[in-house]
Amino acid sequence: MSASDAIGMHFDHVSIAVKSIDRALEFFANYFPITPRNSRLYEEQAAGGFYWQDFNLGGFAIELIEDPPDKPGFVTKFIDRHGEGMHHLSLEVENLGPLIEQLKRDGVRVVDEQHFASGGSTAFISPRSAFGALIQFWNTAGADVHQMAHPPSDKAHFDHVSLAVRDMKSAMDFFARYFGARMSHQPHLSKSTGNYILGHMDVAGFKLEFLQSPGSEHQPRHDFVAKFIERHGEGMHHISLDLQDFDGTLECLKRDGVRVVDEGANWRGERQFFISPRSAFGVLIQVWDGM
Numbered sequence: 297m298s299a300s301d302a303i304g305m306h307f308d309h310v311s312i313a314v315k316s317i318d319r320a321l322e323f324f325a326n327y328f329p330i331t332p333r334n335s336r337l338y339e340e341q342a343a344g345g346f347y348w349q350d351f352n353l354g355g356f357a358i359e360l361i362e363d364p365p366d367k368p369g370f371v372t373k374f375i376d377r378h379g380e381g382m383h384h385l386s387l388e389v390e391n392l393g394p395l396i397e398q399l400k401r402d403g404v405r406v407v408d409e410q411h412f413a414s415g416g417s418t419a420f421i422s423p424r425s426a427f428g429a430l431i432q433f434w435n436t437a438g439a440d441v442h443q444m445a446h447p448p449s450d451k452a453h454f455d456h457v458s459l460a461v462r463d464m465k466s467a468m469d470f471f472a473r474y475f476g477a478r479m480s481h482q483p484h485l486s487k488s489t490g491n492y493i494l495g496h497m498d499v500a501g502f503k504l505e506f507l508q509s510p511g512s513e514h515q516p517r518h519d520f521v522a523k524f525i526e527r528h529g530e531g532m533h534h535i536s537l538d539l540q541d542f543d544g545t546l547e548c549l550k551r552d553g554v555r556v557v558d559e560g561a562n563w564r565g566e567r568q569f570f571i572s573p574r575s576a577f578g579v580l581i582q583v584w585d586g587m
Contacts, residue, residue, distance in 0.1 A: 304390030305475065307502035308434065309350055309357035310457055310535065312579055313374045313383040317349050317360045320577045327545055327554075328353055328537070329451040341418065342408040344369035354452035354537055356502060359386070381578030382532040384420070384430035385457065387475075387500050392417055392435035399474060427467045428531030429459060453538040453586070456496065456503035460524045460533040464495055464508040475499050485510060487563045492521050507533055534570070535579060538586030542567065545583065 314320040317336055324330050336349040346369060350359035361383060363371040374383055389395060396419050399406050405422035412418075414436075421431040461467040464483050471477040480503065483495035493508040509522040524533060539545055546569060549556050555572035562568065571581040 305500040306388045307356065307500040308386045308388050309359045310385055310532075311348075311359040311361055311383045311432075312381065312577060313371045313378075314360050314362055314380050314577050315375060317347060317362045320360050321349060321351070323576065324351065324353070324358070326552075327549060328539075329449060330358075331447070331449075333357060338364075342410045346371050352447060352449075354454035355448045356454040358454075378528070379578050381573065382457075382535070384432050385532075386432040386434060389433045389435055392419065392433055395433070395474070404474070423531065427459060427461045427470065428529050451540045455536040455538055455584070455586070456505045457535050458505040458507055458533040458582075459531065460507045460521050460528075461530050462508065462525060464493060464506045467506055468495065468497060471497055471499055471504065477504070483508070491518050505536070533580065534582050536582040536584065538584045542583065542585035 312320065330351040330353045332349075332351045334349060336347055338345060338347055345364065345367065347362045347364065348359055350357050361371050363369045371383075396406055396409070399421065405425040407420050407422050409419040410417060417435045419433050421429075421433075423430045459467065468477070468479070468483075472479075477497040477499040479495070480498045481494075481496035483493055483506070486492050486494060491510065493510050495506050497504050497506070507521045509519050509525075521533075546556065546559075549571065555575040557570050557572050559569040560567070567585040569583055571579075571583065573580045
């Protein structure tokens with residue numbers, strides 16, 4: 297049993313702030329083997345009312361969030377400041393109260409706490425405390441997080457979410473302390489290009505990748521991590537998918553004029569490409585020929 301299992305924690309979804317759920321959903325449905333989880337719903341939370349709709353993709357879920365057109369709120373504020381893109385990560389926690397107490401006791405900034413009539417509750421860790429990532433905790437009354445796994449797919453695998461950080465050790469220590477995360481790939485200089493350091497952790501049943509600039513001593517030709525942090529600050533950098541129909545998807549994307557960048561292969565010969573955030577509602581999507 298992993299530490300996150302002992303805590304009673306399960307990674308549920310990554311949320312994307314968009315101007316139009318319908319357009320974003322159409323994009324993902326056109327190019328990826330998604331399975332809807334629900335129709336579009338309206339919800340009131342501490343931060344305000346919003347629409348949301350989510351779908352399964354490769355064993356995990358993606359949520360799309362949008363403000364009502366006549367009532368701009370936190371989604372609109374986020375888009376005005378950052379543009380469309382990844383908004384938060386969400387995890388189910390069985391025993392949320394003690395975890396929130398520990399976070400507060402340690403000086404971690406917790407915001408938007410809310411308790412529901414159903415007995416459930418939610419709270420967020422501020423990006424200021426979580427290396428640029430807004431992290432949502434959910435506690436659904438009576439739910440068993442060990443029974444919440446999303447259905448796997450033989451057509452796609454949602455591999456990881458990547459975080460760009462200044463200090464990988466501090467970030468990893470944070471996730472180990474509060475999420476029971478364990479190291480799955482030790483930090484190391486990229487063998488493909490040498491222009492970034494990466495490491496992986498298993499966080500509540502999901503892979504979280506950490507990216508860090510190698511520093512001036514390596515004099516990288518293209519230090520994309522440093523440039524990203526300089527422009528956006530620390531935070532979520534990209535999502536990564538393995539696709540069975542790698543070639544067919546690539547062909548469709550190009551045919552439809554979707555901006556595809558950085559086609560190539562890693563040092564093991566595994567092929568990949570990226571869908572530009574300009575074409576994917578602010579999300580940089582890495583696609584691997586990995587099934």
